[in-house]
Amino acid sequence: MSDRSVVVLVEGASDQAALETLAKRRGRDLKAEGVSIVAMGGSSPVGDFLERFSKTDLILAGLCDEGEVGDFQRGLERAGFGADLSMADMESLGFFVCKVDLEDELIRGLGSDAVQDVIENEGELRSFRALQNMPHWRQGPVDAQLRRFMGSQSGRKLRYGGLLVDALDLSNVPRPLDSVLAWTSRR
Numbered sequence: 001m002s003d004r005s006v007v008v009l010v011e012g013a014s015d016q017a018a019l020e021t022l023a024k025r026r027g028r029d030l031k032a033e034g035v036s037i038v039a040m041g042g043s044s045p046v047g048d049f050l051e052r053f054s055k056t057d058l059i060l061a062g063l064c065d066e067g068e069v070g071d072f073q074r075g076l077e078r079a080g081f082g083a084d085l086s087m088a089d090m091e092s093l094g095f096f097v098c099k100v101d102l103e104d105e106l107i108r109g110l111g112s113d114a115v116q117d118v119i120e121n122e123g124e125l126r127s128f129r130a131l132q133n134m135p136h137w138r139q140g141p142v143d144a145q146l147r148r149f150m151g152s153q154s155g156r157k158l159r160y161g162g163l164l165v166d167a168l169d170l171s172n173v174p175r176p177l178d179s180v181l182a183w184t185s186r187r
Contacts, residue, residue, distance in 0.1 A: 004057055004058065004059050005033070005034040005035070005036065005058050005155050006033075006035045006036070006058070006059045006060075006061060006184045007035075007036050007037075007058050007059070007060055007061070008036070008038065008060075008061045008062060008184060009037070009040055009046060009050070009053075009060065009061070009062040009063075009064065009076040010037060010038065010039055010040065010062065010063045010064075010085075010144050011037050011040060011041075011042055011043050011063075011064055011065065011068060011155075012040075012042070012133065012157070013039045013158045013161075014040065014102060014103075014157035014158045014159075014160070014161035015037075015039065015063055015102050015107055015161065016037045016161075017092060017158055017161040017162040017163045017176060017177065018106070018161040018162060018164070019037050019063065019064075019072055019177060019180065019181060020037060020146065020163070021162040021165040021166055022165050022168075022173065022177055022181060023035075024168070025165065025169070025170060026166075026184070028181070030184075031057055033184070033185070034039055035184045039124075039137050042078055043064055043065070043068035043071040043072065044071055044090075046064075046071050046072055046108035047071070047074060047075035047078045047079065048064070048075075049075075049085075050075045050076060050078070050079035050081070051075075051078060051079045052098075054079045054080060054081070054116040059094070059184075060069075060093075060094065061093075061096075061180055061183055061184055062094065062096070062179045062180070063093060063095075063096050063098065063102075063149050063176060063177070064095070064096075064097055064098070064099070065098050065100065065101040065102065065108060066098060066099055066100055066101070067100075067101070067132055069090075069097055069168065070088070072090065072095055072097075073085050073090070073092065074187075076090070076093065076099045081127070091179070094180070094183045094184075096133030096175075096177075096179045096180045096183075097175040097176060098174070098176045098177075099176075100128075100147075101147070101153070101162075102157075102161065102177075103147050103150045103164075104143070104147070105156065105174035105177065106160075106164040106165065106174065107147060107159075107164075107167070108143070108174070109168055109172050109173060109174045110164060110167055110168060112142040112143055112146060114167060114169075115146050115164065116146070117167075118138060118163050118164060119146075119149070119160075119162070122155060122160075122163065123152055127149070128145070128146075128149050131145060131148060131149050131152065132145050165177075
């Protein structure tokens with residue numbers, strides 16, 4: 001492992017909470033390892049963060065949602081990491097992509113029944129059932145209903161980011177989350 005510090009750029013606080021929770025569950029002390037996870041408040045500022053941090057001795061990595069890949073590719077190009085980066089190129093640089101988004105990865109990793117158990121343990125199953133009964137969501141797949149529920153109230157994504165990671169079987173962690181943390185341990 002290098003003596004250089006690592007910064008993992010993520011879109012939001014829920015991504016940060018999920019990665020920090022996963023690191024703790026894996027027995028890692030990110031602070032002691034010199035790894036910081038930075039929530040940028042969305043994907044659009046990634047170019048500014050990459051440009052600023054690329055002028056330092058920091059090692060950079062990142063995690064983004066599928067719909068935000070373009071922002072990350074443009075930011076990486078602007079900061080001098082390469083042009084026309086494929087997903088494989090991004091991964092070789094330490095930048096990993098969640099299929100759809102973090103919540104989708106976690107819901108698939110846990111399964112919808114286990115996610116509903118977490119929601120029930122948080123005392124919000126009644127709220128989730130109310131969303132399921134709304135006309136627009138009534139016929140939708142449960143996974144889509146769960147993703148909508150996570151984003152339907154301020155702070156809910158943040159709270160459930162860590163809770164869902166806590167509920168995961170460590171042998172079934174979504175690849176992008178596991179990969180970005182594994183990448184930081186190899187540096």
